[in-house]
Amino acid sequence: MEQTTIAFDEILDVQGLKCPMPLVKSRRAVGNIDVGNVLKVVATDRGSVADFQGWAKTAKNMELLEQEEVQENGTTLYVHYLRRTK
């Protein structure tokens, strides 16, 4: 995963949270942003990468724009960019 520079409108920090919480909170947060806006989700749970991809396939109001893996102070962050579509 290359580091990208996707523009985002809101940020959700779910670092330290374990499955299913990153996804549960992200879904709520997507419902609270305007249609067309982008939510950046920052997670530490490695499982979130595959799970967000799976979720994007069934999700009704969201598309997964990009995922990246970032090293920060010795911690690996898994960053997901979600756009609300409806």
Added chain:
Amino acid sequence: MAVADLNVDVAVSARTAKQLYADLLSERQQFILDVRNEDDFERWGIEGRKSLEVLNIPYFNFIEEEDDSVAQVPTDADVLVVCAKEGSSQFVAAILQERGIEAAYLQDGIVSWGNLYDARDVVDAGYGRIVQVARPARGDLSFVVISDGEAAIVDPLRHIEHYLDVVSEAGASVTHIFDTHAHADHISGGPALNEETGAPYYMHPYDAIHPLDMLPGTIDYNYLSDGQTFTVGQFEVKVIWFPGHTLGQVNYLFTAPSGESFLFSGDGVFLNSFGRPDLGGKGEAWTPILYQSLYERLPQHLNEDTLILPAHFSTLDEGDENGVFTAAWGEVKAQNRSLQPRSLEEFSEYVLGNLPTFPKEYVEIKRVNAGLLQPDEEKASELELGKNICALADA
């Protein structure tokens, strides 16, 4: 994770991997709901007896489409919900409970199932004991033979504490560590046990060379040769060279003072199949060698009552109700369709036509077992994910 975080107020009960194994053997557990994502589910999952039903509905489907997802779950089953670590299965089990469906979750997730070891006696006689140490999720079997305070460990798996426990509970000490061959599907516990106990680690020198890399191994081991003998307490042990699955595979024939005999067949003869000849990358060349081992070399050493103790099972149904995977040679010959009499030509056609996929991790695992690669714990568990594919596909 507190279930309250999820706005669900239902208490859900946990089940351990150990309980799950007992419930799979007894067929008390009839239905498993695996809520991992589809890719993970396809890679590996929990397998039980034939009657077990396993359904995959990812947990995020329950978040996205709760009604539709719940509707797919049978309302009359006692559901065990499983996920990678535990959190999502707790979450889904709570949703099901709230909807009136009896549901529990697997404590510590599928990882704990993958790491479950199960030790039970195959033989407990005056002359000694044979303990089967299984890792059920992988279909791996290994053994501890104890007699007169001496213990031989056959085909030990990576988590060596389980063998040391069996041996110390019996008040014995490890005198021999026997690998039947350089394994491709799991990391051997042999070198680590050798370091821990000082007991010699035995394997055949042909298996100390990585067959694909053509590089010499660096592990410390003692050479075996065909026909070599040992004694373990009251057991006489004979080494039978059995090339084919690997070039240096051996079987260990243990004979008790009563005349009863036990063959640790490794990845040679399985109860319903036998070990594939292609994991060294030379399936066509090794198939005739395997043929000789199966039909000529081995049978002369066995009688109808020799108990066959293989290193793998394919399904839980191969074992008895207690999860012991063994059968007499006469029975194996009669039941194991792969072993029916065939000409070399028929045999080659059968074998080469039924080779399952070659997992890419197997090349690396052989490197680990030859001492050419030292994985950390995370890498080691990743290499050993899922069930072994050491038998022919048709079995």
